[in-house]
Amino acid sequence: MSLTDSVKDELAAVRDPRPTARVAELTALLRFAGGLHSIAGRVAIEAELESDVLARRTARDLMEIYGVRPELHRVQASSGRNGGRFAVRVIEGGETLARQTGLLDQRRRPVRGLPNRLTTGARPDLAAIWRGAFLAAGSLSEPGRSAALEIACPSAEAAMALVGAGARIGISAKAREVRGLPRVVVREGDAIRMALAEMGAQRTAAEWEQLRQRREVRAGVNRLVNFDDANLRRSAQAAVAACARVERALEILGDTVPDHLRQAGELRLAHRDASLDELGHHADPPLTKDAVAGRIRRLLAMADKKAATDGVPDTESAVPANVED
Numbered sequence: 001m002s003l004t005d006s007v008k009d010e011l012a013a014v015r016d017p018r019p020t021a022r023v024a025e026l027t028a029l030l031r032f033a034g035g036l037h038s039i040a041g042r043v044a045i046e047a048e049l050e051s052d053v054l055a056r057r058t059a060r061d062l063m064e065i066y067g068v069r070p071e072l073h074r075v076q077a078s079s080g081r082n083g084g085r086f087a088v089r090v091i092e093g094g095e096t097l098a099r100q101t102g103l104l105d106q107r108r109r110p111v112r113g114l115p116n117r118l119t120t121g122a123r124p125d126l127a128a129i130w131r132g133a134f135l136a137a138g139s140l141s142e143p144g145r146s147a148a149l150e151i152a153c154p155s156a157e158a159a160m161a162l163v164g165a166g167a168r169i170g171i172s173a174k175a176r177e178v179r180g181l182p183r184v185v186v187r188e189g190d191a192i193r194m195a196l197a198e199m200g201a202q203r204t205a206a207e208w209e210q211l212r213q214r215r216e217v218r219a220g221v222n223r224l225v226n227f228d229d230a231n232l233r234r235s236a237q238a239a240v241a242a243c244a245r246v247e248r249a250l251e252i253l254g255d256t257v258p259d260h261l262r263q264a265g266e267l268r269l270a271h272r273d274a275s276l277d278e279l280g281h282h283a284d285p286p287l288t289k290d291a292v293a294g295r296i297r298r299l300l301a302m303a304d305k306k307a308a309t310d311g312v313p314d315t316e317s318a319v320p321a322n323v324e325d
Contacts, residue, residue: 028132055086113157143212248318249303264295
């Protein structure tokens with residue numbers, strides 16, 4: 001199963017009981033999976049979805065929330081797609097539904113983005129918008145240089161609305177055109193993990209983060225093999241080990257870590273290959289290399305002490321077995 005399928009399976013099982021969140025998710029799904037059509041001179045709503053399970057769930061939500069009975073059809077796959085797709089179509093009462101969901105404005109004009117009342121809603125509603133959009137048109141690639149969480153958008157306005165909704169709940173995303181088609185893209189590793197968690201894919205977020213960390217450690221270790229100079233190799237090993245220990249220390253201490261020690265640890269992680277002297281120059285205000293080293297040393301000592309008290313693995317346990325500390 002691909003990562004995208006894993007995310008969508010998990011999100012399809014999320015059932016937020018709040019009416020506003022259900023409306024937000026369903027509206028976003030309809031908007032990003034197809035939206036408005038004109039059939040026999042009448043306004044119709046149609047969503048084209050990847051799975052029978054999601055199509056049936058969408059039809060059930062339409063009946064429960066709006067009292068309409070949609071049609072379900074299997075759609076022949078195009079040459080660029082594998083397998084079939086499933087269409088959820090509402091013709092009878094389509095215009096009324098379009099007004100209720102906000103896909104049509106009061107003057108019967110299609111809404112190019114998303115209804116304003118949704119994008120300015122509460123946090124659960126904004127998360128539901130992202131969940132519905134991803135279920136309709138999202139994809140997730142594996143961790144690496146080209147890692148990305150992407151959502152294909154029906155219009156540039158819809159892309160900007162999704163970016164704005166994400167910004168309000170801490171999802172850092174950008175709208176861009178890819179081969180002439182608008183998309184919303186999340187690229188940075190932590191931002192991808194946060195987006196998955198906010199949408200409700202907690203399990204996949206954790207699995208994706210573990211895979212990312214394993215690959216980063218492996219990449220760091222693999223780089224060591226190519227170093228010809230023994231001193232460079234030892235320095236690189238020390239950097240990998242130090243970063244692994246700092247990450248573990250911040251995890252152990254959580255919110256209890258003092259701000260000045262957290263800043264030193266985050267500085268180490270942000271500039272993994274930098275020397276202590278270089279780290280000091282990156283600090284604001286600048287620090288001496290001895291000050292940076294002292295703060296990181298105190299951070300690790302504090303974390304190891306707490307780990308011993310709590311009976312959990314200490315910072316040394318985070319260092320890969322084939323890397324010398």
